[in-house]
Amino acid sequence: MSTPLRPIGHHAETIDPDLWDSIKHQIDEITGLDAATIVILIGIVIVALPVAVIVLAAKKRKADTTRNRTP
Amino acid sequence: MRGIFRSITSAYYGWYVVAALFFMTFIAVGSRQGFGVFVKTWEEEFDTSLTMISVAAALGWLVNGVVQPFFGNFADRFGAKPVILISLIVMGFGTIAMSLMTNVFMLIFLFGFVVSFASGGIMFTTTGTIVARWFRRKRGTAISVLTSGGSVGGLLLVPFAAYVLILSDWRVSWAVMGGLILLLGLPVILLVVRGDPKELGLNPDGDDEEANAASVAVADIRGPLTTENWRDSFASPPMWQLSLGFLVCGITTASIAVHYVRWAEDQSISPGTAALAFGLLSGINAIAVIAIGWLSDKMQRKTLLGIVYLIRAAAFLSLILLPGNIGLWVFAVVGGGSWLATVPLTTSLTADVYGVRALGTLTGLITMSHQLGGAAAVLIFGLVFDAFGTYDPAFWGGFVTLLFAGAISFSIRERRYSVRFVQPGDLVITAPAKAD
Structure with missing residues (x-):
């Protein structure tokens, strides 16, 4: 019988280790990038996402406040 | 560029809340x-077996499911935002603490209990409750994006x-993940998320006052089954229909x-091919969930929910009837279209029928049925394979339960119970709902 470490991800199940090995192999083959570059690229996306949301939401609230003050 | 920026800042604030909670779900x-x-x-470092590590994963799965109704209830009583905040802090520090583990028992405790427990407070039970308050007409789209x-x-995170593991070691990976949760997650929640549009003087969907009859927020319109007490919902069919469907x-x-x-191994399919099919399933899944959520705002959600279950039934059938290497791909394409789509449809329909005041508890209970059904099925499928040497009898079982879920979803009387179809003459206006 298989183990609970086999999931492919419906809600929050963990990824299967063997599948991950195959996926990693394919990422390496397709991109040809080294690990540091991949970490930096994905890291930028991970950080940029919340920072963009915070900045744009602040701009939005500021714009709404200005609009409401305008007679 | 300036035009794009202007159109972004002119968007309804509810979409910023969705974007922030999207990031919470993301992490x-x-x-x-x-x-x-x-x-x-971990097998090497802790000198342990896969079975022991599996205990942590399995326990985490169960704990995450069982806590959903409790977090949902806390969200209904104290507001979803504080629940998400506290959960995020516990999850962040729990994740960092995992970088200090020295044996498998610490893994079982930290991942199986602490992190899985805390992450239960950042799931659709709480985040969906907030989004359901911000949207009514576009609820399906908003929850599907979430x-x-x-x-x-x-x-991305896997x-x-x-x-990071390749560059350093596993301890650094978990410390970095915990740091991301705390340093990025907390500011997003604190600075962007508001539990209710009323906090900013807004109405659901960004409608102006004129669009809401007699200046009454549409969130306060009651359907025939709208309730403040989650226990009441079990006296009506939709709660059972939705729970049974989600169990399947x-x-x-x-x-x-x-x-x-x-x-796949049993069908002589290589792990590489299985991985490729998995990638295809994930990609289709992410696109399909948004498309189906958008569609559900245009038509009856129960119809789509029934169709999604029947599509998945067809995917199961492909695993039984088609040769393994063809069934694998057909399942990835057909099954991928139905994989996550049940979540926004079920959550939106629950909010439409029972309102948003007890939504956290109701969504939590429905989610718990999903997790418990899943845990039982994992065991049963394994036993069937051991007994018959093939998964076919188990797949037939899955196919039949999906037909049942499709039928039970079609039988939901959405036009009668959903607030989306309440006629003006049927309206009951109540006092404003408590804001988070």
Whole structure:
């Protein structure tokens, strides 16, 4: 019988280790990038996402406040 | 560029809330999915077996499911935002603490209990409750965007954690993940998320006062089954219909998730091909969930929910009737279209029928049925394979339960019970709902 470490991800199940090995192999083959570059690229996306949301939401609230003050 | 920026800042604030909660789902789901990457490393470092590590994963799955109704109830009573905040802090420090583990028992305690417990407070039970307050007409679209955060989180955070592991070691990976949860998650929640549009003087969907009859927020319109007490919902059919449908969803996704690779091996399919099919399923899944959520705002949600279950039934049939290497791809394409789509449809329909005041508890209870059904199915599918040497009888079981889920979803009387179809003459206006 298989183990609970086999999931492919419906809600929050963990990824299967063997599948991950195959996926990693394919990422390496397709991109040809080294690990540091991949970490930096994905890291930028991970950080940029919340920072963009915070900045744009602040701009939005500021714009709404200005609009409401305008007679 | 300035035009794009202007159109972004002119968007309804509810979409900023969705974007912020999308990120919460992204990190809550993505960081838990990364667990599998570290299994081989832990086996060696802790000198333990795969079975012991599996205990942590399995326990985490159950704990995460069982806590949903409790977090939902807390969200209904104290507001979803404080629940998400506290959960995020516990999850962040729990994740960092995992970088200090020295044996498998600490893994079982920290991942199986602490992190999985806390991440339960950042799931659709709480985040969906907030989004349901911000949207009514576009509720399906908004919740589907929120749901897709889980898929994107898995696609980005799993490789991120794995490549950090290659660059340094597993302790650094978990410390970095915990740091991301705290340093990025907390500011997003504190600075962007508001529990209710009323906090900013807004109405659901950004409608102006004129659009809301007699200046009454549409969130306060009651349908025939709208309730403040979650217990009342069990006296009406939709709660049972939705829970039973979602139970089948749990049975059929968890069983495939856990036994997919074993089935592929049994069909002489290489792990590389299975991985490629998995990638295709994930990609289709992320796109399909948003498309189906958008569609559900244009038509009856129960119709789409029934269709989604029947599509998944067809996917199960492909595993039984088609040759393995063809069934694998047909399942990835057909099943991928139905994989996550049940979440926004079920959550939106629950909010439409029972209102948003007890939505956290109701969604939590429905989600718990999903997780428990999934756990039981994983065991049963394994026993069936051991007994018959093939998954076919188990797949037939999944197929039949999906037909049942489709039929039971079609039988929901949405036009009668959903607030979306309440006629002006039927309206009952209540006092404003408590804001988060």
